[in-house]
Amino acid sequence: EVQLVESGGGLVQPGRSMKLSCAASGFTFSNYGMAWVRQAPTKGLEWVATISYDGSSTYYRDSVKGRFTISRDNAKSTLYLQMNSLRSEDTATYYCTRAPGYWGQGVMVTVSS
């Protein structure tokens, strides 16, 4: 059974950093591209970043370019999202996904002073 379990969320002050992790199991992690999607409270879904199966290619939405870094450790079957210079508008539930069909339960990130 495919499982994606996010961790690392919480409350953080504006301008600070936070790193999310997503532990994958039930499939050969190194064979699949992965991504992070977020959803601000009461808002729609927003694609954040994508990484290729081997980590050689990454893509970001414009609003997080230069601040967020997606990475992966295939030996540990884990996906990461390093978030720097956080802003209030980054407040959201962050989902790890192996699109199109597999999603984690989400982890909440609140950026507030």
Added chain:
Amino acid sequence: DIQMTQSPASLSASPEEIVTITCQASQDIGNWLAWYQQKPGKSPQLLIYSATSLADGIPSRFSGSRSGTQYSLKISRLQVEDTGIYYCLQRYSNPYTFGAGTKLELK
């Protein structure tokens, strides 16, 4: 970036009715279109992938179709449990983009 224009933003329908939600892509995305249902506090659930393929475990009353750059999700014989917010997603090119969502309520 590819824009996905989803309509309607909301709709209310009665059980057993047929409803249709559409997404218009701003350019050709082939069949790289998926549909999701999301319930409050839950992760999105895949309904349709590759524009027309039914995901595992999804009832056959859900179906997807494509006409050029317009994609549709049809729910036949609406059930109470079909309430939620529905999103389309294009995975043709990065950054992948979602439609704004359609909130479906039952009368």
